[in-house]
Amino acid sequence: MSRNIVAILRGVTPPEVEAVSEALVDCGITRIEVPLNSPDAFASIERLASRFGAVALIGGGTVLTVDEVARLHDCGARLVVSPNMNPDVIRATRSAGMRSYPGVMTPTECFAALDAGASGLKLFPGSLIGPDGLRALRAVLPTATEVLAVGGAAPDNFVQWMAAGASGFGIGTALYRPGDTAAGVRKKAQAVVAAFDASSGGQ
Template sequence: MNREIIAILRGVQPNEVVGLCETILEAGIDKIEVPLNSPDPFDSIGAIARAFGGQALIGAGTVLNIENVQRVKDVGGELIVSPDCNVAVIKKAKELGMQSWPGVMTPTECFAALHAGADGLKIFPGDLVGPKGLKAYRAVLPSDASVYAVGGAGPDNFAEWAAAGATGFGIGSAIYKAGLSVAEVRARADAIVAAYDKALG
């Protein structure tokens, strides 16, 4: 089953990232981002791209400029996630053959991102828009647009978001917080996958 979930490993350390990613993949989540405000993020992205690039979509979050898009590509990343709708970042990612998921919060930003070539939209912060807001967006967005809810979306409300038109989710602290063990992350990942399968399976 192709689960539309991106695991967000904010704060992860390079010396632990491979083991954490391995257990997340085993749980059934195959899209992983390391935010660039994590310690030595390019080292982490490179390590997991080398280890799992053939079986997972690996990349960076909190990508704010085209220089960092290039750096992610240079270490083997293929996914660019941003908190904002920066057309230059979107276009650079697409120029390099990468997936681009910009953060959007208004219909204007949604359409600007899609016109620039974004692969999908990251509704962020999701809890401010809410399922009710997303449902209104969906009335005007292209029916085939992929929309991930990030921030405020989790196992307890996957079904509500999906009913409003969310096609996937970015999951941060519900799956990983700095200091958690591999076993703790696996338990969280298993719970998220089970909830996702129940809501969207």
């Protein structure tokens, strides 16, 4: 079963990234981003794309420039996640055949992102907007718009976010913190997946 959970491996290093990601994939989390402000992020992404590209959507996060999009494409990435809404980054991502999830907070940003070709929206920071804010946005967004709640979404509030219209989540520290072992990540992933399945009715 494919779950709309993006694992955010902020701070991960190339020597550990494959073992950590293997634990995630084994638990059913098959969307993985390495933020570009992680140590040697492009090397980690290249490793993941080579090993897991056939079974998982691998990409970069905290992507701010068109040049970074090009480097990600060269690494074999297929996913570009940003904290902001930059139409040039969105268009470059889509032109390269990759999926684009820009960070948005307001209706203006949401519609500008969609107009630029975004694959979906990263509602960020989710802790400031909350489920009530998402519910208001959902009233005006096109029905099929994919919205990921990021920053403030966690297993204990998946139900509230889903009820407000979240399509899925970007999950960071609830899955990985720098220094976590692969075994520790596996335990966290199992808990996140169980909460997600319970919240979404197994969809």
